Amino acid sequence: MSGKFAKEMSALKEHLGKHQLKFTRQREMILTAFLRQEHITAEAMYHQLAKTDPHLGLATIYRTLNLFCDAGIAQARHFGSQTQYDNVSHKGHHDHLICTGCGKIVEFENCEIEKLQEEVAARNGFTIQTHRLELYGLCSRCRH
Amino acid sequence: MSGKFAKEMSALKEHLGKHQLKFTRQREMILTAFLRQEHITAEAMYHQLAKTDPHLGLATIYRTLNLFCDAGIAQARHFGSQTQYDNVSHKGHHDHLICTGCGKIVEFENCEIEKLQEEVAARNGFTIQTHRLELYGLCSRCRH
DNA sequence: ATCGTCTTGAGATAGCTTATCAATATCAAT
DNA sequence: ATTGATATTGATAAGCTATCTCAAGACGAT
Numbered sequence: 001m002s003g004k005f006a007k008e009m010s011a012l013k014e015h016l017g018k019h020q021l022k023f024t025r026q027r028e029m030i031l032t033a034f035l036r037q038e039h040i041t042a043e044a045m046y047h048q049l050a051k052t053d054p055h056l057g058l059a060t061i062y063r064t065l066n067l068f069c070d071a072g073i074a075q076a077r078h079f080g081s082q083t084q085y086d087n088v089s090h091k092g093h094h095d096h097l098i099c100t101g102c103g104k105i106v107e108f109e110n111c112e113i114e115k116l117q118e119e120v121a122a123r124n125g126f127t128i129q130t131h132r133l134e135l136y137g138l139c140s141r142c143r144h
Numbered sequence: 145m146s147g148k149f150a151k152e153m154s155a156l157k158e159h160l161g162k163h164q165l166k167f168t169r170q171r172e173m174i175l176t177a178f179l180r181q182e183h184i185t186a187e188a189m190y191h192q193l194a195k196t197d198p199h200l201g202l203a204t205i206y207r208t209l210n211l212f213c214d215a216g217i218a219q220a221r222h223f224g225s226q227t228q229y230d231n232v233s234h235k236g237h238h239d240h241l242i243c244t245g246c247g248k249i250v251e252f253e254n255c256e257i258e259k260l261q262e263e264v265a266a267r268n269g270f271t272i273q274t275h276r277l278e279l280y281g282l283c284s285r286c287r288h
Numbered sequence: 289a290t291c292g293t294c295t296t297g298a299g300a301t302a303g304c305t306t307a308t309c310a311a312t313a314t315c316a317a318t
Numbered sequence: 319a320t321t322g323a324t325a326t327t328g329a330t331a332a333g334c335t336a337t338c339t340c341a342a343g344a345c346g347a348t
Binding site for chain 3: 020021022024026027055056057058059060063081
């Protein structure tokens with residue numbers, strides 16, 4: 001029961017303690033479910049957890065995911081019409097190359113770009129938690 | 145009246161022709177206004193154009209900006225709770241550094257990153273039309 | 289166990305975007 | 319230039335996601 005999520009669990013408890021908030025059954029349940037994902041929407045988590053606890057409210061999911069953002073465990077990102085809550089502790093980050101012709105998506109990683117991003121951030125006094133890089137263009141076939 | 149936006153105007157007309165769509169007074173007016181901006185929201189453009197044409201509907205703005213996206217002239221980007229429509233032809237492209245603590249947004253440009261992006265694209269047979277780079281983290285004040 | 293405070297669940301509400309539809313504008317063919 | 323077929327517009331309703339409200343219940347320090 002110590003669990004592989006002990007680090008995040010204590011990060012949450014520390015945040016709760018600092019802000020006079022309480023550790024509840026729902027917060028524990030939602031955190032455990034959240035840490036199993038790389039990113040998820042509130043709606044998706046609502047349906048996922050409905051199997052375990054049918055009375056868990058959607059508003060509670062939103063409130064709790066936003067709480068995780070405050071605690072630095074999650075990070076909200078607007079994608080399409082919904083908000084994606086990213087698991088900050090998840091490492092394997094990849095970026096996307098998207099063809100505007102056929103919709104093909106190629107994933108890539110580039111350490112040099114990431115290093116330059118760190119430099120830009122540092123120059124502006126920022127500490128990067130995560131990022132999003134999408135390149136839009138035409139793939140070889142769609143270019144004709 | 146030839147105008148500095150001739151290139152985009154013909155790109156729009158080409159798209160319209162290919163899809164059995166019509167060239168209207170509203171589309172021309174919205175395109176001209178749009179090309180003067182680097183990026184704008186539908187709501188902001190609605191208020192801006194209300195001075196010229198008080199009867200122009202908000203739905204038309206949304207429809208037209210989405211049309212520009214289809215034509216490759218604009219690009220939608222979800223930012224906060226609203227959608228930003230970016231002017232693709234605008235050169236001085238800037239990226240964003242976003243504080244997850246206070247919401248502060250810092251714009252930046254970095255040629256080296258852009259060059260590396262080109263390399264990644266070329267390696268995969270892509271020709272970049274535009275891109276989106278957002279760095280999320282804590283600004284100096286929010287880091288404490 | 290008690291009490292003050294925080295949290296929850298359910299539904300109402302708010303904000304942004306899209307759908308509906310009758311009236312109108314556009315454009316190719318007369 | 320007129321016609322006719324089709325696309326577009328404007329106004330408003332509807333849809334969706336996320337947040338707010340508040341009475342009832344849970345938490346945790348004492």
